Amino acid sequence: MFKHVKRLRTEEGFTLIELLVVIVILGVLAGIVVFSVSAIGDKGQTSACQADLKSIQIAEEAAFANSEPGIYLDEAGLVAGGYLAELSTLHAATVTGGGTGYAIAAVAPCTNSI
Numbered sequence: 001m002f003k004h005v006k007r008l009r010t011e012e013g014f015t016l017i018e019l020l021v022v023i024v025i026l027g028v029l030a031g032i033v034v035f036s037v038s039a040i041g042d043k044g045q046t047s048a049c050q051a052d053l054k055s056i057q058i059a060e061e062a063a064f065a066n067s068e069p070g071i072y073l074d075e076a077g078l079v080a081g082g083y084l085a086e087l088s089t090l091h092a093a094t095v096t097g098g099g100t101g102y103a104i105a106a107v108a109p110c111t112n113s114i
Contacts, residue, residue, distance in 0.1 A: 045090075052090050056104055059083035060095060064102075072102050 059078045064071070072095050078084040094105050 049090055052088050053104055056084065056088070056095075060102065060104065072096070 056075060060072065063073050063078055063081055063083045073081060074095050075087055079087055096103050
């Protein structure tokens with residue numbers, strides 16, 4: 001009987017507690033990675049919206065330079081005039097202005113403005 005107990009104590013292996021600790025640590029690390037990756041996607045969406053609005057701004061300035069002073073085109077007008085290749089797929093942009101200034105505002109999901 002004592003030989004059997006002595007043999008069990010000399011066998012190598014992990015205890016149940018050690019295995020549970022490793023599983024908990026892996027779960028915590030996986031949770032951290034999931035939240036980190038989701039934040040990267042949000043930053044990418046924001047950058048894409050800003051780049052899209054910048055393209056609309058440049059097209060608006062080109063259209064303004066080629067037209068009568070004080071006339072601003074909306075996004076569809078910029079596409080029709082050949083200043084933009086296509087309408088934005090990220091958001092709808094509105095152009096407002098008069099006189100010597102204008103503003104470009106995005107509608108959800110992008111809420112940036114220039």
